[in-house]
């Protein structure tokens with residue numbers, strides 16, 4: 001099973017901490033092949049909506065989205081882990097996601113499971129978590145992908161999530177859910 005993780009945070013903070021907990025859980029499942037993409041490190045030229053990809057199948061810009069979309073096609077499970085920036089996902093992650101457009105017809109033919117981990121400063125009462133969950137679930141419905149879980153956590157300073165032992169235990173446990181989702 002191939003798990004592709006998207007890390008939407010540009011810093012070493014709560015998302016990295018969440019992923020550390022997930023990796024701890026994944027250590028129990030050596031049959032899961034993991035690859036992580038840090039969106040902030042990817043060289044992505046923003047989609048210009050020229051639609052050339054709809055004719056050729058490729059973006060006219062030769063950026064990292066070509067390799068990333070290939071990895072998406074090959075993956076069985078996509079995990080999106082992102083901080084909340086202005087009630088949405090980070091711009092770094094959104095740049096990557098916009099480029100899915102170039103391959104969306106192919107993606108519709110590749111069944112995938114999807115999970116999300118979203119971390120914001122505001123408490124879980126804030127509508128931002130539902131807004132982001134709905135965004136991902138609409139994308140999944142459109143592409144015919146299966147939604148497996150969406151988890152939200154409230155943390156702000158880079159070390160905040162590190163103090164939340166229950167949250168980290170829950171995230172570690174997501175490894176089993178990913179494994180059993182096959």
Ligand SMILES: Cc1cc2nc3c(=O)[nH]c(=O)nc-3n(C[C@H](O)[C@H](O)[C@H](O)COP(=O)(O)O)c2cc1C
Pocket residue numbers: 009010011012013014015016082083084085086087088119120121122123128155156157158
């Ligand atoms: C540009 C920017 C915008 C943000 N917008 C929000 C927001 O709309 N809602 C919120 O709860 N937190 C917001 N935050 C706080 C981050 O979501 C929070 O600090 C999170 O823990 C960062 O995750 P990280 O440590 O993995 O980078 C924002 C932070 C930045 C830098």
